[in-house]
Amino acid sequence: MVAVTTENTPATDGVHLLVPLKPLTRAKSRLLAGRGSAGHLELVTAMAMDTVAAARRARGVAGVVVVSSDPALTAAFTALGVEVLPDHPADGLNAALRHGDEVLRARGTFRVGALQADLPALRSGELGWALRAAGTDRSYCPDLSGDGTTLLLAEPDQPLDPRFGPGSAEAHGESGAKTLAGPWESLRRDVDTEADLASARTVGLGPRTSARLGLGE
Numbered sequence: 001m002v003a004v005t006t007e008n009t010p011a012t013d014g015v016h017l018l019v020p021l022k023p024l025t026r027a028k029s030r031l032l033a034g035r036g037s038a039g040h041l042e043l044v045t046a047m048a049m050d051t052v053a054a055a056r057r058a059r060g061v062a063g064v065v066v067v068s069s070d071p072a073l074t075a076a077f078t079a080l081g082v083e084v085l086p087d088h089p090a091d092g093l094n095a096a097l098r099h100g101d102e103v104l105r106a107r108g109t110f111r112v113g114a115l116q117a118d119l120p121a122l123r124s125g126e127l128g129w130a131l132r133a134a135g136t137d138r139s140y141c142p143d144l145s146g147d148g149t150t151l152l153l154a155e156p157d158q159p160l161d162p163r164f165g166p167g168s169a170e171a172h173g174e175s176g177a178k179t180l181a182g183p184w185e186s187l188r189r190d191v192d193t194e195a196d197l198a199s200a201r202t203v204g205l206g207p208r209t210s211a212r213l214g215l216g217e
């Protein structure tokens with residue numbers, strides 16, 4: 001079903017995904033070595049843009065909102081028509097997500113989720129598949145290592161209650177979230193290191209990340 005929305009009548013189906021991004025100069029520190037700061041900023045931006053572009057196309061996603069106070073990222077996403085909420089308070093990842101969740105739910109947003117920004121191989125179809133498997137349950141998708149979380153979904157009309165950070169998969173499980181354990185490898189391949197990037201490349205990187213790396217994919 002396609003939800004018809006106006007400013008005053010938010011969608012009553014589909015999830016609004018918050019995509020958090022810290023300031024570029026502090027992001028993805030393990031991808032900086034050997035790349036130079038300009039190349040590093042461009043790569044982190046490209047990966048985030050590929051992630052957001054794939055998420056916006058996914059079935060079951062009603063909207064994507066970036067949470068970031070980085071000026072360059074804010075300009076880049078705004079130019080693509082993606083809303084950007086600044087961090088408030090500037091108190092780390094979970095605080096940024098809680099703020100985004102409060103802003104969206106104050107607007108009457110039906111359901112909120114959080115998607116990591118470092119999924120440059122993300123396929124819309126796999127995200128849509130995972131959303132279908134979630135149903136209306138509080139749910140999370142673990143990363144490939146099983147330690148981290150790539151996607152967290154609140155129940156409709158419920159707070160997101162994010163618990164990202166070391167061991168977040170276990171923390172989200174303990175918070176009552178259902179594990180999304182399907183064959184959606186592109187949704188599980190977050191990129192923190194060069195080895196992760198090589199692994200994501202085997203799945204198929206998005207166009208901006210590929211171009212940034214000089215790949216013809």
Ligand SMILES: Nc1nc2c(ncn2[C@@H]2O[C@H](COP(=O)(O)OP(=O)(O)OP(=O)(O)O)[C@@H](O)[C@H]2O)c(=O)[nH]1
Binds near residue numbers: 096
């Ligand atoms: N808006 C916002 N996003 C954050 C904040 N801290 C982390 N993030 C984002 O959350 C995700 C996971 O963050 P981290 O694991 O701390 O950092 P990282 O950039 O992935 O990489 P490392 O430098 O390797 O730690 C990344 O996409 C970050 O950009 C924050 O304070 N505010």
Ligand SMILES: C=C(OP(=O)(O)O)C(=O)O
Binds near residue numbers: 143148163164168
């Ligand atoms: C913060 C998280 O991600 P990362 O893999 O970037 O540490 C997490 O998975 O909870």
